[in-house]
Amino acid sequence: MMPAHDSTSAMETNTPLPPGMVLGPDGKPCRTCTDWKGWSKIGKAAKAKKESKDSGSTATATAAAAAAGAAGSAVNGSTSTSTFDYEAECPPDKEILGRATWTFLHTMAAYYPDKPSTQEQSTMKSLLSSFSQFYPCGPCAEHMQKEMKIDPPKVESRKELSWWMCGMHNKVNEMMGKDLFDCNKVDERWKDGPADGRCD
Secondary structure, three states: OOOOOOHHHHOOOOOOOOOOOOEOOOOOEOHHHOOHHHHHHHHHHHHHHHHHHHHOOHHHHHHHHHHHHHHHHHHOOOOOOOOOOHHHHOOOOHHHHHHHHHHHHHHHHHOOOOOOOHHHHHHHHHHHHHHHHHOOOHHHHHHHHHHHHHOOOOOOOHHHHHHHHHHHHHHHHHHOOOOOOOHHHHHHHHHHOOOOOOOO
């Protein structure tokens, strides 16, 4: 939900980390705060180091690193016969988690009541507050909490919540250099589908 920060500024470390790698609160690299490319660099280096230590052979470590690089190339779209599907087989990285999260949040807003009761409004506020505390990417969670203090969730109606969610998402899109979403299309995208019926 938020772009990666320079992890070395967040915590002193003796081991240089790949660009974009973010450390979690425990001081270890955070998978859900980092995209796959950054994360795989750590994995390749660790695998090569382990192979080198286990075998005592530099050649084995080089071969392991090359094999890991080939697997990474397959995931990133270069030619390979590998059928490895990172998204289906591995824990989510920052991008996968972010897409799934926004899908959930927008869809939840799209199906929120048009005229919610006082209890429903309170529950939604509580859900979003709790969600922002427990989101697995620490920097993303902190960003959401900060934004919610500046612009609290609008829970008085389905339309207001959908538009608020769209505005929050666009703030993240803008920070990440992505295109902004036209909030006039929230119902089309997350609830009703296009008028031409292609999603029916």
